[in-house]
Amino acid sequence: MTLTEFHSQLDNILELPSGTIKGDEGLENLPAWDSLAVLSFIAMADEKLKVQFSARDIAACTTVADLARLAGDRIS
Amino acid sequence: MNHPYSLSGKRILVTGASGGLGRAIATLAAQMGAVVVVHGRNAEKCQETLRSLAGSGHSMAVCDLLGGDLSGWMKSLAGDGGPLHGLVHAAGIQIVRPLRVLDERVLNETMASNVTTALMLTKAFRQRDVCAGGGSVVWLSSVMALTGQPGQAAYSASKGALVSMCRSLALELSAERIRINCLAPGLVDAGMGGRLRDCLPPDRFDAAAAMHPLGLGKPEHVAGPAVFLLSDAAAWITGTTLTVDGGYCAH
Secondary structure, three states: OHHHHHHHHHHHHHHOOOOOOOOOOOOOOOOOOOOHHHHHHHHHHHHHHOOOOOHHHHHOOOHHHHHHHHHHOOOO | OOOOOOOOOEEEEEEEOOOHHHHHHHHHEEEEEEEEEEOOOHHHHHHHHHOOOOOOOOEEOOOOOOOHHHHHHHHHHHHOOOEEEEEEEOOOOOOOOOHHOOOOOHHHHHHHHHHHHHHHHHHHHOOOOOEEEEEEEEEOOOHHHHOOOOHHHHHHHHHHHHHHHHHHHHHHHHHHOOEEEEEEEEEEEEEHHHHHHHOOOOOHHHHHHHHHOOOOEEHHHHHHHHHHHOHHHHOOOOOOOEEEEHHHHOO
């Protein structure tokens, strides 16, 4: 998955217009980043990146860039 | 042992017995005198369960419950070791998916793994060559059949289906002296419940845990009620769902 596609997945999860997430956002500045969004992100990573994150992994992230770094080489 | 709670003289198949609630049920059933058939998908974990059981005569059977000939499989289990007096269906899956990311594939997979297997196993159990002229079937449902949580729509649908199906089947199978009941456990901090701790945000898990007045459950808390339903002490109980939840549903 490319970084652009990753941001697009986040747009879907947060139910934002396509192209909203640019990658430099702080998660606490995204009103829709709630526990349902966290669950949805974990589900997306499982299905599309084939990686299982725990809620603890996500809790350690404070920015969208942190989430992308978590995915490591699964994002090109 | 010669009292109504004993399982002495009974042969019980427990699915999903490679860990969690299934393993605890198999363990207590053996302690209560049952001969247990340990089922799971992981041979090594089934072997661990088998080795830990009190008594003798137990066996294991490793297979996927979907897509195969369950009727033939259960006939061969009965042919090899004798008829079955009870079936506990503890195998199942829980995929947490808020609606925005829930798709038909996950819903279908959940329903197949949790509901289709229950029905097909029970269909296989009632064969004349399999069950010993009656018996007790126990399906592991969940409090998620009776109440809800975000992200649990697919799981709730599957566990709710068990509660409903159980009632119709109880009426249908009573003439065959087969009782069928559901258990609805609350959050148990082991097995599937333990894995839930990993995928739920900490505040959500803690909130769910706090809703259990008696605290989070242990597998043995569910094993006792399962063994009770298998026993002759539950001879007049069928078509019901026994909630075993530390008070969660009392809210």
